[in-house]
Amino acid sequence: MYMRYFFRLFSAMAGPRPVVLSGPSGAGKSTLLKNLLKEYEGVFGFSVSHTTRSPRPGEENGKDYHYVTREYMQASIDKGEFIESAVFSGNMYGTSKASVQAVKDKNLICILDIDMQGVRAVKTTDLNPIYISIQPPSMNILEKRLRDRNTESEESLQKRLDAAQVDMEISKEPGIFDIVIVNDNLDDAYGKLKDALIEEIKKVQKNNLS
Numbered sequence: 001m002y003m004r005y006f007f008r009l010f011s012a013m014a015g016p017r018p019v020v021l022s023g024p025s026g027a028g029k030s031t032l033l034k035n036l037l038k039e040y041e042g043v044f045g046f047s048v049s050h051t052t053r054s055p056r057p058g059e060e061n062g063k064d065y066h067y068v069t070r071e072y073m074q075a076s077i078d079k080g081e082f083i084e085s086a087v088f089s090g091n092m093y094g095t096s097k098a099s100v101q102a103v104k105d106k107n108l109i110c111i112l113d114i115d116m117q118g119v120r121a122v123k124t125t126d127l128n129p130i131y132i133s134i135q136p137p138s139m140n141i142l143e144k145r146l147r148d149r150n151t152e153s154e155e156s157l158q159k160r161l162d163a164a165q166v167d168m169e170i171s172k173e174p175g176i177f178d179i180v181i182v183n184d185n186l187d188d189a190y191g192k193l194k195d196a197l198i199e200e201i202k203k204v205q206k207n208n209l210s
């Protein structure tokens with residue numbers, strides 16, 4: 001009885017559980033995430049990662065990423081400012097402690113959009129997120145989506161497709177993800193994502209009302 005009470009109290013104090021969205025480049029993570037942030041304003045907050053890649057047209061520094069140099073990023077990692085970092089398709093990416101804390105301070109559900117290396121690293125921390133993998137229906141469809149997005153050089157595209165093949169295999173391993181969502185029809189995938197997060201969403205909405 002007392003144990004249950006203290007567990008509830010502790011959970012409330014710890015705030016909502018973060019969410020890790022992972023999956024191959026081009027699987028649709030950002031698309032789904034943007035829908036969530038738009039539909040549930042005041043519920044979710046995005047953990048803005050750092051990267052050494054250049055911004056794409058329409059991307060904003062501090063909103064989509066913190067765009068930094070390799071020297072700056074390495075120095076920050078060496079100072080212990082990152083929860084995790086990885087090299088993906090020739091560029092550095094990482095989740096800073098400050099980015100996650102900024103979302104937690106607002107009592108929002110913190111969403112991390114990170115690759116498989118990041119997932120493995122986060123598993124060694126005490127972040128305790130819900131792990132969700134977004135997968136494409138097939139390699140062919142993934143390649144078409146990435147090509148149509150028109151953001152990658154041929155070299156970057158090939159690196160992303162190579163990484164995708166590995167990612168699709170690993171995501172089948174039991175115990176890595178709490179849920180794997182195949183993003184074939186966008187509305188269906190978005191519905192499944194919301195279903196997976198509904199408990200946490202309700203907690204934050206209830207908290208916002210009180």
Ligand SMILES: Nc1ncnc2c1ncn2[C@@H]1O[C@H](COP(=O)(O)OP(=O)(O)OP(=O)(O)O)[C@@H](O)[C@H]1O
Nearest residue numbers: 024025026027028029030031145149183184185186
């Ligand atoms: N269900 C879908 N059907 C058709 N196109 C889709 C679907 N979901 C996403 N797309 C499109 O596929 C492309 C890749 O999606 P998105 O950029 O969201 O992928 P991502 O997983 O965030 O990639 P990255 O990891 O490289 O940032 C985009 O052009 C997007 O509009």
Ligand SMILES: Nc1nc2c(ncn2[C@@H]2O[C@H](COP(=O)(O)O)[C@@H](O)[C@H]2O)c(=O)[nH]1
Nearest residue numbers: 025049085086088093094095113114115118
């Ligand atoms: N390990 C991490 N991976 C990250 C982070 N931020 C983004 N990513 C992943 O990188 C690839 C490529 O992203 P893109 O924006 O260049 O297309 C994608 O899989 C992201 O999930 C991070 O902080 N850490």
